[in-house]
Amino acid sequence: MVLSVCVGASVLSACSFTDNLPFGDGANSAATQDVRRAIPYSVTFQGLDPQEERLLAALRENSTAIRLKDRPTPTKAGLERRAEDDVTRFVRVLRSFGFYDAVVNYDIRDADTPPAEGETELSPEGDAISAKTASNGDNAKTDGDGPETPAKPADEKNQDEQAPDSPALESKAPPKPVVLQYRVDMGTPYLLSDAELTVIHPDESSETRSMSDEELKTAKLSIGMRAEADPIILAEQSVLDVFRNQGYPLVKAGKKHVLADTAEKTIRVTYEVITGKKATFGKINIVGAEDVDADFIRGYHSWDTGEVYSPQKVTETRRDLAESNLFNSVIVKPVGQVDDNGEIPIEMRVQERDHRSIGGGLDFSTADGPGANAFWEHRNLFGEGEKLRLKLEGSGLKQGASASFRKPQFLRRKQALVAESEATSYTTDAYEGELANAFTGIEREFWENWSATYGVTLEYSDLTGADSPNEEFYLGGLRGVLRHDNTDNPLDPTTGNRMELTISPYMSLAGAQTQFTSVSLDGSQYYAFDDKGYYVLAGRGRIGSIFGDERSSLPSNKRFYSGGGGSVRGYEYQTVGPLNEDGDPVGGRSVIEAGLELRARITDSIGLVPFVEGGNVYEAVKPKDFTLMWATGLGVRYYTAIGPVRFDFAVPMDKRENIDDDYQIYLSLGQAF
Known part of the structure; x- marks a missing residue:
């Protein structure tokens, strides 16, 4: 392998075995193996502005001497070669940061020699960093294709491992540590004085002009900014985007010219743009x-x-x-x-991905007991993205089956035909019996993050309520839903908000007579305190009213209820609000709910969630007061690839004797809201 590399390299340059490889009289090999003969050293910088943290980090990243400090050379000459290599790299780094007149020198002194007066340690990590007031160096002129960018340090070469002088071999005492000090004269930073465009048209005619304010903004440039290399280089792609947005799909960059004015300490950059033909979609x-x-x-x-x-x-x-x-x-x-x-x-x-899937889930609460669900889904039923989902679910409160169908791109773009139906048997404290319903409508996306669903619904119910006789309702109605959702994750949102406004008028088609309109507004807001979303403040609210018939004339399942894992944790399902003499919920015609959580991850996979929630249900269409029943608790989250597993412990703050338990426990997948 060594031979093949050397032979290949000889095509480009001479391969020196004496200088680069441990062949010869054996002295170099022996010195390399004798670690005790290596000269330990530290690295310092003098003359850097302490505020230039990015510059300092770039210098350290590009330094061969710093990178190889744990593998010191056996000779001072080897250390000098590292320093000379660094000087070249540092000048490039400084120029890339706009310091085109920067000058870098170095010296090597014994570590016992005290540092120069005024030197200050800037970084406690790794090497000592010292600072002095920078002074101007000699001027430099640049005229080329662009600002220089620093090259990364090359891998260590054997050139540092030279045979030590004979006295060093004879001495038994280890070498004394030294300090490699780089003296940086940063000079005055150059500023961007002008940014121009040379536009070459398809007929090869051209024009040169200064970039407009809008073009500068798009390119993230500003006249008077420091002329750093990265922004100037990255701006080129943004300039091309300007022309792509004007209908030039094949636009490309030509030569880039950067001219430095050493007297004014400014940089002028000219971007060459070859537009190609303007085009329409074909x-x-x-x-x-x-x-x-x-x-x-x-x-x-x-x-x-x-x-x-x-x-x-x-x-x-x-x-x-x-x-x-x-x-x-x-x-x-x-x-x-x-x-x-x-x-x-x-x-x-x-x-294409697999278009069929099956799945399921489990949940548990102290009030409802265990629950389970299973589903089968096909996302391309007839070859045009039609999605059919069949679901079974069962718990102590309800058992049933449901189906949903969605055909995207129905009649027009961003519009879908939706249909759903369910047949469920309920056994709750509020009502028990059978329910079946169906809905068919249109789902339409409009604006950004906004959608609406509207259509016709039919419903049959045979329920016995806590304050109503066993009556059969045959209802027909309309459903309209307006949604806004700009959150970043459906199961674990950290930013954005959600809103859903639902309006549903119903009237009897047969059976018991009733007529009413239900209106509800649900919303939630999420605010992350950090970029990773490890600390999130989440809040939710719900209000609703039913206009039309009195409560006693409404089907039991159409009334408002509150309490349980999806509303006010700490109280049993549907028990927040008015109760009959037996302590069973009777529901109401208006509802108010509010909740607040602080979601804090203590590790990448474990989080704690203290929360407080309140709510109430009222008999009238308008609440007589805004007194809420409050609960508080603490949750634990285990974060998985498909969403957080939720465990919540909640206690009622307005506990009612012989009605509310001391606490409630909830276990499910996904955040509470």
């Missing part, structure tokens, strides 16, 4: 479709026929396809050249 080619219909995939495009090319439209289409839950990967991009009609073809390349 033919859409589908690649990778198997079970999903290609025309259905093509229908996800967010642009109109003949519309000028827009990268935002491409991004929106890619996002919508990815959120369809049909594909493992999605790529949407222009391909080929702009044709004679001024159109550019678009390629949608997809990789």
